[in-house]
Amino acid sequence: MASEQEVRARLRRAGQEHLLRFCAELAPGPRAALLTELEPLEPEALREHCQRAAAACARPPGPPPDLAARLRPLPPERVGSVIRSDPEARRLWEQEGFHQIALNKVAVLLLAGGQGTRLGVTYPKGMYQVGLPSQKTLYQLQAERIRRVEQLAGEHHGTHCTVPWYIMTSEFTLGPTAEFFKEHDFFHLDPNNVVMFEQRMLPAVTFDGKAILERKDKVAMAPDGNGGLYRALADHRILEDMERRGVEFVHVYCVDNILVRMADPLFIGFCVLHGADCGAKVVEKAYPEEPVGVVCQVDGVPQVVEYSEISPETVRLRAPDGGLLYNAGNICNHFFTRSFLQVVTRQFEPLLKPHVAVKKVPHVDEEGNLVKPLEPNGIKMEKFVFDVFQFAENFVAFEVLRKEEFSPLKNADSADKDNPTTARRALLTQHYRWALQAGAHFVDVHGARLPDLASLPSTGEPPAVCEISPLVSYSGEGLEVYLQGREFQSPLILDENQVRALQP
Numbered sequence: 437m438a439s440e441q442e443v444r445a446r447l448r449r450a451g452q453e454h455l456l457r458f459c460a461e462l463a464p465g466p467r468a469a470l471l472t473e474l475e476p477l478e479p480e481a482l483r484e485h486c487q488r489a490a491a492a493c494a495r496p497p498g499p500p501p502d503l504a505a506r507l508r509p510l511p512p513e514r515v516g517s518v519i520r521s522d523p524e525a526r527r528l529w530e531q532e533g534f535h536q537i538a539l540n541k542v543a544v545l546l547l548a549g550g551q552g553t554r555l556g557v558t559y560p561k562g563m564y565q566v567g568l569p570s571q572k573t574l575y576q577l578q579a580e581r582i583r584r585v586e587q588l589a590g591e592h593h594g595t596h597c598t599v600p601w602y603i604m605t606s607e608f609t610l611g612p613t614a615e616f617f618k619e620h621d622f623f624h625l626d627p628n629n630v631v632m633f634e635q636r637m638l639p640a641v642t643f644d645g646k647a648i649l650e651r652k653d654k655v656a657m658a659p660d661g662n663g664g665l666y667r668a669l670a671d672h673r674i675l676e677d678m679e680r681r682g683v684e685f686v687h688v689y690c691v692d693n694i695l696v697r698m699a700d701p702l703f704i705g706f707c708v709l710h711g712a713d714c715g716a717k718v719v720e721k722a723y724p725e726e727p728v729g730v731v732c733q734v735d736g737v738p739q740v741v742e743y744s745e746i747s748p749e750t751v752r753l754r755a756p757d758g759g760l761l762y763n764a765g766n767i768c769n770h771f772f773t774r775s776f777l778q779v780v781t782r783q784f785e786p787l788l789k790p791h792v793a794v795k796k797v798p799h800v801d802e803e804g805n806l807v808k809p810l811e812p813n814g815i816k817m818e819k820f821v822f823d824v825f826q827f828a829e830n831f832v833a834f835e836v837l838r839k840e841e842f843s844p845l846k847n848a849d850s851a852d853k854d855n856p857t858t859a860r861r862a863l864l865t866q867h868y869r870w871a872l873q874a875g876a877h878f879v880d881v882h883g884a885r886l887p888d889l890a891s892l893p894s895t896g897e898p899p900a901v902c903e904i905s906p907l908v909s910y911s912g913e914g915l916e917v918y919l920q921g922r923e924f925q926s927p928l929i930l931d932e933n934q935v936r937a938l939q940p
């Protein structure tokens with residue numbers, strides 16, 4: 437460990453010596469912890485980070501004034517769609533996706549370093565369970581979808597294959613996530629195929645460019661954004677690990693979408709067959725102000741403009757057909773080739789511009805008293821995972837159906853959208869739909885038929901509780917054999933045991 441003098445000299449070079457102002461009064465343990473936290477911060481990088489934050493804050497808030505004029509929707513030739521394609525095209529994409537999975541060329545990469553502030557839990561979001569009958573957590577649903585997609589690809593091609601799961605965590609999420617996976621026996625995945633790695637942290641900064649002390653012995657640090665992925669890949673030599681395993685294609689996704697299709701063969705196959713180096717799944721936006729990024733072009737280059745950085749006037753613009761002009765909502769599901777990620781980590785990462793978030797950051801005042809600010813007082817700088825789209829040689833977007841693939845868990849139940857209740861309903865309604873499509877009928881306690889597909893309500897609870905384990909069906913496939921022509925009362929929990937009982 438570096439000495440206090442060494443750390444002090446480095447901080448002086450960065451103009452941040454105030455971070456040690458309580459050092460003399462700290463007991464040996466906390467002092468060592470503070471020095472350990474400060475030691476890895478490179479003076480020049482720290483100076484630049486703090487200056488950039490202050491400069492960004494000095495600029496007028498809101499999107500750059502000329503942004504609207506530089507925006508265009510993506511040209512149609514860059515956009516594929518599960519909705520507007522014919523069944524034969526979908527079959528070919530899916531077949532290609534399964535083929536690549538069966539060749540062990542596909543990995544999934546979870547972005548799980550976020551703090552889940554809006555949901556209001558102190559543990560990683562992936563450990564959250566939304567109240568399904570099975571009580572499965574987001575992590576468990578994801579693990580089981582990986583197992584099922586491996587099984588399906590294996591069946592298609594008569595092989596035994598693996599989809600490695602890379603999980604990017606942060607200082608906040610690594611410990612509890614690793615512990616949770618151990619406690620749950622890695623949800624029956626081989627631990628060698630689950631690779632956790634940590635993203636970097638950056639100090640929060642005051643409006644005048646000073647890093648903030650959260651306690652006398654602790655700097656207010658936050659993860660460097662989901663675009664911290666690219667530095668983390670390099671820090672932990674993850675691309676080398678992928679190369680060793682023969683992985684060529686990576687499906688990157690965010691933790692909170694309960695309907696996420698891990699390593700989706702259709703999406704992978706679509707991107708591979710189009711020779712894409714980079715791709716993004718999109719859904720039609722639900723309403724103009726929906727907090728999703730917009731996949732579009734800026735100055736003719738594919739990009740995502742984040743919901744926090746687009747003006748209310750621009751999000752409300754209409755296309756000639758009456759729909760939203762900027763309609764392609766980013767669901768944080770991305771496709772990258774390994775070679776593209778390699779170029780990004782080696783060449784383009786330093787060009788990614790951090791985005792600024794102004795936040796209330798708890799801190800200590802000059803006397804060392806803890807202060808919980810009522811007004812924003814600090815700046816957090818984050819890179820965004822999608823900011824590399826501009827460097828792609830062949831970017832494609834792939835439109836999917838929201839009700840099948842997107843229901844994010846962002847907020848607590850006190851909010852009216854994107855909360856545990858809406859996530860649970862989205863999954864159970866989807867499973868009810870799948871069961872009906874497979875020929876099941878649901879009846880109430882008196883034997884009267886419950887609504888069928890045509891009369892299914894679009895919001896609220898599904899008419900009956902039906903939960904289908906991802907180990908039984910990945911996207912609705914293979915259910916006829918258990919459900920065709922049968923009647924069920926609520927709840928129907930179709931897991932591996934129930935499937936054995938229903939086996940013809």
Ligand SMILES: CC(=O)N[C@H]1[C@@H](OP(=O)(O)OP(=O)(O)OC[C@H]2O[C@@H](n3ccc(=O)[nH]c3=O)[C@H](O)[C@@H]2O)O[C@H](CO)[C@@H](O)[C@@H]1O
Nearest residue numbers: 547548549550659661662690691728729766767768820844
């Ligand atoms: C920057 C980004 O991708 N924004 C997208 C994100 O917004 P949104 O603002 O919802 O993004 P979140 O803060 O939820 O982060 C998305 C994902 O990144 C992870 N994370 C976040 C910060 C961090 O430092 N490290 C890290 O790994 C989170 O754990 C999460 O899995 O999801 C929306 C869909 O749901 C999209 O419409 C947004 O365009």
